[in-house]
């Protein structure tokens with residue numbers, strides 16, 4: 001198993017990190033090396049001051065043909081349960097990182113998007129597809145159920161009827177239908193895809209970055225909550241965002257570590273000084 005650093009790539013320009021699936025010859029199927037590389041790139045980009053928005057795109061004809069059937073499934077299965085679980089962790093963990101990424105994220109779906117690809121698709125806050133892109137839960141065609149979150153993705157985003165049809169038939173849908181079924185926000189002709197995504201990124205770049213992060217997290221969190229819990233959570237989230245620059249903790253640490261003026265285990269720091 002290789003650890004090729006070129007299986008995923010990133011380029012930062014004008015506040016946008018263009019992060020690419022970069023195995024075009026394999027239709028950007030996600031193998032373990034790609035999953036590890038994506039995690040490393042997200043680490044590099046997340047707190048890069050030059051990055052205000054992240055766009056996830058695919059090199060070549062595909063966005064991602066899903067999990068690599070040879071390297072992710074067959075080869076790890078041959079190594080046993082430990083290897084299977086490790087490969088799953090490597091895939092799921094970068095998708096989770098992406099779901100809660102510090103900056104807003106946009107999936108720019110230029111081409112094929114299959115099965116496991118729905119994990120990073122859902123992880124992106126917004127998704128714009130080319131009309132020409134092709135989506136399918138192809139798992140049914142080769143004999144597994146849509147795992148790796150893919151079933152959860154379609155149930156969360158689509159109507160139950162559309163999700164069921166999509167998962168049971170494995171039929172391809174194009175970008176326009178993916179937009180109609182709410183798998184993506186919208187679709188545009190491939191020739192206009194990058195321009196449209198850059199336009200949306202431009203809207204986001206003008207917003208307060210603390211508010212963007214608080215809002216994207218709130219949208220994902222409240223979906224799982226009752227109205228009353230959401231109402232309460234949003235008050236706390238807003239107040240946490242308001243006090244993002246709260247300096248009190250720093251004063252508390254300084255008075256203990258630097259000044260030895262008090263012991264946090266025995267009482268509070270001197271609040272009159274900060």
Ligand code: COA
Pocket residue numbers: 025026027029061065066067068069070071112114115116117138139
């Ligand atoms: N896993 C492993 N290899 C894959 C792959 C995948 N998911 N998707 C494509 N590839 C490989 C092919 O085996 C082929 O390798 P080779 O050149 O060494 O023979 C190469 O990528 C190109 O694929 P090919 O099928 O020739 O391209 P295509 O443009 O004719 O068709 C697809 C593109 C995406 C329709 C087709 O590759 C496909 O059906 N892929 C599997 C999609 C899938 O079911 N994914 C779900 C996984 S959860």
